[in-house]
Amino acid sequence: xxxxxxxxxxxxxxxxxxxxxxxxxxxxxxxxxxxxxxxxxxxxxxxxxxxxxxxxxxxxxxxxxxxxxxxxxxxxxxxxxxxxxxxxxxxxxxxxxxxxxxxxxxxxxxxxx
Amino acid sequence: xxxxxxxxxxxxxxxxxxxxxxxxxxxxxxxxxxxxxxxxxxxxxxxxxxxxxxxxxxxxxxxxxxxxxxxxxxxxxxxxxxxxxxxxxxxxxxxxxxxxxxxxxxxxxxxxxx
Numbered sequence: 001x002x003x004x005x006x007x008x009x010x011x012x013x014x015x016x017x018x019x020x021x022x023x024x025x026x027x028x029x030x031x032x033x034x035x036x037x038x039x040x041x042x043x044x045x046x047x048x049x050x051x052x053x054x055x056x057x058x059x060x061x062x063x064x065x066x067x068x069x070x071x072x073x074x075x076x077x078x079x080x081x082x083x084x085x086x087x088x089x090x091x092x093x094x095x096x097x098x099x100x101x102x103x104x105x106x107x108x109x110x111x112x113x
Numbered sequence: 114x115x116x117x118x119x120x121x122x123x124x125x126x127x128x129x130x131x132x133x134x135x136x137x138x139x140x141x142x143x144x145x146x147x148x149x150x151x152x153x154x155x156x157x158x159x160x161x162x163x164x165x166x167x168x169x170x171x172x173x174x175x176x177x178x179x180x181x182x183x184x185x186x187x188x189x190x191x192x193x194x195x196x197x198x199x200x201x202x203x204x205x206x207x208x209x210x211x212x213x214x215x216x217x218x219x220x221x222x223x224x225x226x227x
């Protein structure tokens with residue numbers, strides 16, 4: 001079983017729609033959680049961190065469910081520019097000065113007019 | 114803005130060749146990483162370094178080595194390239210004082226081994 005699993009999609013949604021993706025992780029000792037965004041043929045960039053209490057940044061809301069071991073990303077009022085692959089990232093443990101990041105394979109979102 | 118620069122965007126090499134992938138960051142970051150990204154597998158960590166001349170194996174170090182002679186530069190070396198090393202290679206850096214999980218990536222090198 002993969003440490004971090006995501007539905008690869010694609011999720012095809014019209015502009016203005018609300019869309020949500022989940023990501024499950026297998027290590028219950030996981031410490032920190034993040035969403036990265038990767039545009040086609042570009043490098044990943046940090047979108048937002050996911051806190052235990054949830055995190056909202058404009059149209060984006062991230063939630064953590066430790067009991068069921070998943071995190072979610074909700075995008076409201078989707079824009080064409082939201083089309084990208086969204087990578088779920090988990091740190092299973094904190095080891096010394098280095099935080100090991102485990103990346104999911106990503107969920108592709110395509111927003112159409 | 115942090116800048117992580119990878120020397121080549123596309124590279125084509127032959128089986129058995131020695132390949133050097135170079136990465137330079139301009140933000141005085143302590144940590145540097147090499148990942149490869151393959152469809153359906155996500156990013157997998159090859160090697161990382163948390164200080165000059167220091168290196169640690171990641172999850173898939175076989176067939177690779179690294180060099181960090183200067184803080185700003187982290188090189189990935191394929192001693193004898195093989196076709197299964199065809200992939201997108203991404204370099205990243207992060208600061209000890211920065212947020213955990215915040216990596217700055219280069220734009221990637223698409224390596225094809227024929």
